[in-house]
Amino acid sequence: MRIVIVEDEVRIREGFFKLLGKLGDEYEIVGEAENGRTGLEICRTKKPDLVITDVQMPEMDGLQMLQAISDEGLDIKAIVLSAYSEFEYARTAMKLGVTEYLLKPLNISDFSTALENIRHQMEEDRRKKPATVGTLDQVMRDIIGGRMSADDEAFNYLKKNYGITADQKFIILCDYLGNQYENSAKREQKELSNSLSFYEGIKYLILDVEYRKSLIVIVYKYESAADFERWIQYQLLHELEGSSAMGFTECTSIGGISQGINDLYPYMDWNISFEKDVLISYPKITQVQTSLCVYPQDLEARMKTAICASDFSQQKKLMDEFEEGFHDGKVYDPREIKECFVRFIWSVIEIAKDIGNKKVADLQQQKLLDGIMNAKLRSELSSVCAGILDMLKDSEEASDTETLTVRRAKSMIHEFYHTGITLDEIADRLGITPEYLGTQFHKETGETFSTYIRNYRISKAKELLVGTSMKLKEISERVGYSDPKYFSKVFRDVTGKLPAEYRKSLK
Template identity: 50%
Template sequence: MRFVIVEDEIWIREGIRKLLPKLDEENVIVGEAENGVEGVEVVRKENPDVIITDVRMPVMDGLEMLEEIYAEGCKAKSIVLSAYSEFEYARSALRLGVTEYLLKPIVMADFSEAVERVKFELEKERKRHPKQIGSLDQVMKNILAGDFLPEEEVTEYLIKEFGLDGQLSLALFVSYFEEWSDKKCDRFIRKIKMIFSEKPSISYCVIEDEKQKEIIIIIYNYAKNQNIKRWIQGHFLQKSNDLDGVAMGWAESPNIFNLKDNYEEVEQYLEWNILLGSEVIISCPEIQRVQTSLCVYPLDIENQMKTAVCSNDPQKIKKSVEQFQKYFQNGKIYEPKRIKECYVRFFWAMINFSKEIGNFNFEHFEQRELLDRITHTKTREGMKRITIELVERLQRTEEQIENLNVKRAVAMIHEFYRTGITLDEIAAKLGITPEYLGTQFHQVLGVNFSAYLKQFRLNKAKELLLGTQLKLYEIAELIGYSDSKYFSKVFKAETGYLPADYRKIYK
């Protein structure tokens, strides 16, 4: 909302100026004045939504100012402040149609409630009187959001101001951008204008919605026998090389009364871009007629992924993920929601499996954030970006150790863990005492030497259990345990499962 503050006490003006943006970041102070005469001039110039004024001021008081500007046709709401609680002031304010009357000193809670009530009144009026909003794109944006009801007054206004008959057909062309940028959107709108310049008889308006990451084109005043969608698709898609990450939807509305419902329908089907790609403008009636196939989760590809993760082979991991992506581009038609469900399941398996064997770095990784991103993306490019980001995380990360003795000790553990290397042996090779090395090891890594060695061996055991067909005694020998029964005991104490049971559960 746009505010003008008329108050002769500067400290009160400053307090209100600081408070309004805190109540709502969209609150803007467009002018200030110290008395009613100055206030009249500021209001005439700025045409605010709300006037906040004191009653008692020099030259002209607040009520006299309101009486003058309301006589001129000003529609602004007003909040009157007064240190005088006499009945006559309140009665005069009510007679003028003042929206809110507050006594000084101002109580913050009361002031906040008064501003909210004024906002509510303005929104109600705007639904009834669209002319207060202004341009066609603003009116249409409010109709799509449900803030305007296309009642008789609205349709009359649209006919009179823009030649848009409420009973004529309209078309909606909605473009969603996975990555929103002003440069990309400006280029997109220039292309639209160039296409429509070929048919000047057709009218349209452009709505930019950065919050929704959408550009909405509303097309009207065209003949019913004109195939507008085919015309746009023929010009737009064939000549565009930058549509990756853009989902485009289309719907035709019999009249402006159905526009909001048609827009919601387009929104619902935009995610079909995940299956069809950016080469298609998605049309609601066409999608509704599509016969979809049963989407069966590719468990065999998940198992390939687990094997690749166990082997810590980036190329194998990448290959298994690519196979998973290609699975949904096999010529069959699946519902996008089912595809998303499969992606979530596959990524969950990849993350949890990687965490389980302890090889990969998922520090500060929010699985809930991943789920939200998959749920909300509407493009094939969006799914691809999420996948690439996740695969990049699936890289083994060596501990960043600055202490040279500890760094060399860790390197020796990784090289000689199969031989049952001890703290004493490593300390001797480094030329320091075992006590000194043990103290440094714990200080740097937060665990003692034996706990680190045991965990490293068990992580190796998990890799071998899930990534190979080796027998238990062979795995025990490979990780430095000569007694397979003792290995099983240690493994169960750490994981809660015997090695054979662990293999059955996770493989």
């Protein structure tokens, strides 16, 4: 995606360079400008895919620049940034085909989502074929995407060709497929169409909207919205028997279809809160009463202990217990559920990183956060948990490539670390020289013997600090240090914190 930044504050422009670099290498900034006039010239010459622009700027503001871009027929997507939340700015931007309007200070998650939406819109535009222009499918896509206004010309065309009038109502169904969209969309569309064909007296259109991971059904002829809604709830959902979420709303005009989708879509995550096969009906969903969602602090502490102890079976058991805790027959706010997932997963990541899990340390945490907070299905949250468990398991299985000698040496360390066992003693038990064992151990583990046994002792100390209320002297002796002061020094050298500070930070 080739991008031009138009912003009068140089520090903000520099910030975009850094931010886009972190979000991915598919973003290329091909130009920058401090006002709309210069930005327009750059857009004329560079012809970028996207322009990110401020509103208030000298010489020519952002909306005037976008108006000029539109007048000249330049096919450039736009993200408008503004510190002003007045409706007039947003309305003007929407008239210019801007679908992403973000307020300062910028929320990174919102910005990342906006870029992703733009990318999917670009891909959808590229898939267009000249033969489809003028079909009901294409007209609806253009109206929803802001590429066509619902004006008299559009109304006349739709009435003449499809019998759709300006003041008629529409039902919108959103069939959200989530991570299964790519593999399931075509099959789901066929099943959905087959089921809808048995409901007499309706006319409808099914649009595949990739950037929303959904199929959008627009019903433009029907007798009763209430009857149709009941049929969806009590028959259609059971017929589909899928792992998707289904949403329902009604809008009063063709011009309101886009807004109807925008109103309904954020509430699709209520599927996480309900049992299976519940229709998300907007605006009814806004009146749902919820129970207090309590974060399982004790479960988090037990999970940290299991990670420190490298007990994968216990880790999996606790992860399952965490997920099942939100499905106890009560209805919780989906955002609160997702915030609990963020907090729990974050605690798992931090403790795993702390004990040296390299795979977890390399995670793109912002991407993981977006995955959780944008989830609308339980399966999407479960997928995140499964991915974390796989990383924890891989870390435990990484030692499979080690020779029997090194594995036996590590086994002895794990059994006798608290006794002060030495390299010479282990080498003697294995019947080899200390020099050979030290060389082979470093070669296969990447650590010296002394570093490994020190780190193992500290990891066991962390387990005791997190999972017990033992005193410092007791923990020190338990992990093989007779002097608590020396133990505290070693612990700080390894972790950067004293034992008491470490215990406090995790509790």
